[in-house]
Amino acid sequence: MRQFTLTNTEQTSDDKKKQVLLQKAGEIPMHIAIIMDGNGRWAKSKGSIRIHGHKVGVDSVKDITESCAQLGVKYLTLYAFSTENWGRPSKEIKGLMRLLVSSLRKEARNLNKNNIKLDTIGQMERFPKQCQHELQEAMELTSDNDRLELCLALSYSGRWDITEAVKRIARHVKEGRLDPELINDQMIGDHLSTAEIPDPDLIIRTSGEYRISNFLLWQLAYSELYITKTYWPDFRRDELYEAIQSYQKRDRRFGKIPAQKDEKATSSV
DSSP states (O other): OOOTTTTSSOOOHHHEEEEEEEEHHHHHOOOOEEEEOOOOHHHHHHTOOHHHHHHHHHHEEEEEEEEHHHHHHOOOEEEEEEEGGGGOOOOHHHHHHHHHHHHHHHHHHHHHHTEEEEEEOOGGSSSOOHHHHHHHHHHHHHHTTTTTEEEEEEEEOHHHHHHHHHHHHHHHHHHTTTTTGGOHHHHHTTSSTTSSOOOOSSEOTTOOOOSSTTTTTTTTTTTTEEEEOOGGGOOHHHHHHHHHHHTTOOOOOOOOOOOHHHHHHHHHH
C-alpha cells in the first residue's frame, strides 16, 4: 500500500498497530457517512471566530480521509454544507466558499496521488462559479481513482434528493415509459444522487446532537448510528477508531430475527 501523504505526515508505528487490530477485530464499514458538526462552537470555546473552526475542521477532513483509506473503507461521504446552511450570515458563507476553493487547490493533487476519487452530491449550481470550477477540475483529475471515493455533500438535503428522484420517475410515467405499478424501493434508490454507491453502513455525528439534520434520509434506513460529543475540529483518527469499534459490536439484522440471519450465513457457506 502506498504511503498516504494527504496530511504530509508519516503514519506512526503505534497507529499502524491500532489499524491492524481494528481490521482483525471485525468488519470495516464499506461506507461511512459523517455529519461534521460543531465547528462554530469549537471556535467559540477557543475564543475565536467561527471561520477559524471551519479551517481547523479541514484538518479533520484530511486526517479522517487518510485513515479511512488506510483502513480499507471504500466510500466516505461528508456532510459539508446543507441547503439550510445558505441561511447563515453572508460573511460566514463567503468565508466557507473561499475555504472550499483554497482547500481543493491544495489537496486535489494529493488526493490523486493517493488514488482517491473526489465526487459531490447536492445543488452545485448554487455555488459561485469559481467553486464549481475548482470542484469540476478536482473531480476530473481524480475520476479514475478507486482506492477510496470521497463524496462531499454540498448544498445537499435528503428531502431535496428524494424530491428530485420522484420528479425523474414522474417524468418517465408521464412520457408513458414507466408503469406506476412497477415503482418500488429499488427504483427510487436508483434515481437518488447516490445511486452508484452502497448505502452507508455507519453514520457518525459529531458535537453530541441527536438528529439527522436532513442528511441521506432514504439511504440511512439501516445505517448504524454513532453520536459523539466531540466537536468536528477535534474529531481525528482515534475517535474514528472508537466509532468503528462500536460498529463492530452491533448485530445488524436488517429487520430480521437472529435465527434468520444465522440461517442465511449458513446457506452461503
